[in-house]
Amino acid sequence: MSKKLISLFLAALMLIGCLPALADEAITVTDMHDREITLDAPATRVVAMQPSDCEILCAIGCEDALVGIGQYCDYPASITSLPVVQSGAETNVEEILALEPQVVLMNDMSQTEEQVKQLEDNGVKVVVSKATDIEGVYYAIRMIGTLMGKADAAEAVVADMQDTFADIQSKAQDEGKTVYFEVSPLEYGLWTAGAGTFMDELATICGLTNAFGDVNDWASISEEQVIARDPDYIVTITMYYGEGPTPVEEILGREGWQDLKAVKSGQVFNASDSNALSRPGPRLKDAAVELYDFIYGEAAEVEPAA
Amino acid sequence: MLSGENITVRYGERAVVDGVSFHLQEGQWLMLAGPNGAGKSTLIEAIAQGVPYTGVIRWQGENLRAMKPQQLARRIGVLSQRNGVGYAYTVEEVVGLGRYAYRGGFLSGRRGEDHDRVDQALAMTGLLGLRRASMLTLSGGEMQRAFLAQVFAQDPQVLILDEPANHLDLNYQQQIFSLIQAWLRQPGRAVLSVVHDLSLARRYGTHAVLMHRGRSVAQGPIDGVMTPEHLNGVYGMDVAAWLGELLGQWQGDKKGHCS
């Protein structure tokens, strides 16, 4: 999504901010598919298909309004007891209607026009949320806050994120160091996060350059490129299941990688939660802090292995 | 040399060959005759150990079932009806396969003999000029001769042939039957074949087994088996009269030509 479009959204948002005063309780938002949605009153029954929207709802104190979640929603743990609906290509309209929501929050990638229309014919408001960068996440938080009548709480979450990023940015020194994000390990074929990903943005905030900034999105890359680009830091998001070498040990032990700067200085880290790094939600702030700690904090001294 | 006792082949419940026995002696050409569905080809497959059967088939007293495939192939050569080639093998390569039964580590010194046998077989079947030709380019008659050359190269003592001249022009028919007859003249050899054409069977066979619905109706020297009485019963028609009528058409022409 282009920056221009986002600033347009922001302008629209500012307009919306003035609206409640005029139309008493009525709420109007422009969703991230550029559609206008009007509610008579703040929503009290919401189905959120995406993990990030669940996280946003909980962060602004609206967990009670959640009546259903998409199949991959797992944070915070307290929501996992809620009814689960199929999401993505398997979206099932009946399942959603059975939960009698007023609003459904979804991405617009896989739902068909027909499905959206079916939901709307049944009086359910479909709101599209699809942030692809941090500015987009701010927009999504404010949009959901308005929908829920919690604009203030949403603003506080956004402010907290902005403050955290600003704080990190001010402390971080841009020394031209590079970081390589490993999304899929060597054994399964190397994948990295390139430009246009949250990891890329977080790297910039921490004063680093993404070693694969020339690649778009998540991409399969060749091993020799990693060796040639010789990153200063390596961050892997591979989960550890308690058997065999840890992801960090595995990277440190790779043949041909022993001369990489990151390996020699032990600057290889395993992110504690890959979802925080990749979901367009409030926890990007936590991911940024963790990344900062890896690079500048004590964590950097704790991690290196033999 | 080769004898079968009480051979039965069943496809499910149905006995396609039902308790047939036969004896084949050196120098004999045993014809399996009978109408379609009599079980002739199946009996041949059984002798070649290609279908499961009950009963015993013996080679000079030895049970064929106990023989290794290579041993069997050195004694019995089979020319089956369906022979096509999927890939562009040369005639020589296909004929050379007939020497497979003589392969084996300790026999490797016999390469020279292999070549000679292949050459002889090619010469006998008139294929020397086509030895490097691809099997895919051959006509039906040439293909049949190539597979005949393969069994010749195999150098068995008994030849088992299923319709060796099927679908061939008359001149090839005569050629192939004469070739087989010439092969049979060597001592220690015998032939067993299915021949549909009764005239051909009678012309070349020394002995015959007449089959009907899986059973042997008559067997023995060819003249004793191919009698009007046997044939008429099996085919359900006056065989001699029909064949005579067919040939009669040509008699006038021949006379007219001569005079």
Next chain:
Amino acid sequence: MNDTRTLRRERFAPLTYALLTAALLLAMILCVCVGSVPISLSDTVTAVWNALWGLPIPQTIAKNIILNVRLPRVLCVAQAGASLSLCGAAMQGLLRNPLADGSTMGVSSGAALGAVIAMAAGFTLPGTGYGGVMVTAMAFAFGSLVLILSLAYALDHSLATHSIILIGVIFTMFISSIISLVVTFASDHTRSLNFWTLGSFSGVNYDQAKLLALALALCGGVIMRYSHELNAFAVGEDNARHVGVNVKRVKLVILITVSALIGVCVSISGTVSFVGLVMPHIARMLVGPNHKRLLPASLFAGAIFLLLADLAARTLFSPIELSIGVVTSLVGAVAFVIIFYRTRKAR
């Protein structure tokens, strides 16, 4: 004598082999020298040369990339290509079916399913690490092959027909959906679906290269020993029996050997299609259908083709890497249509 000379020429054509060997060496050298990271020829040569004699290597990047990334990969790719092509040639001969191959007959996907299940269930053989996955892959490959052959045989009593391929393709689709199911439910433990369906040599190491070498030497040796029998089968299974081939035993041995070799390849690189289907045809165009020459020629052709395909996968969109199956299917499908059209016309 003239006749003996032609026969001898049939048994070995030194010139063809010299050319094929040269082409293979050239392809290997090319694949070691060219990659997504440009490394000068002299650095490459120094790295390989010094490593051979145990000398220290001055350029660390060249050393790490050439010796630890490219060389093991080139070795694995060449051997996997040779193995798959050899298996294709053997199956096309054994079944007298020019469309037979591990990927058209569901053997590769069967092996992939075995590997996926073994990974998902955490099935390991004591002391072998990856051995459990490999053995399961082999067993599944053989099971699929037997299943497909018996289905095809029940359908029309012949294995030379197209129905066997039809069954194989349907079976492959069926197995692929099971694989994706297993991968979905056990995504934490197995490689990605992409790997299993399109294949990849990314991250292979010397241990895997050694394993492939062992498998190729053993299985390849067995298959090559059966070249006479394969000729007989390629002319016709009935004919093979008549000339004295022990058809049941030969068939069983070849099928087991082929399954084992495909199982090893699949567990290392996923399913790479079209190599085993197309390369034997190209080899047949070069040296004819006689397996004495066809099998070695297929080995070379498969190795060279897969090396070049992997080179394309590595370098075409550098630094992004393609799945090797994308390249082989793209090139292989087109080549196959051309070859099939030409051979059909030639008849």
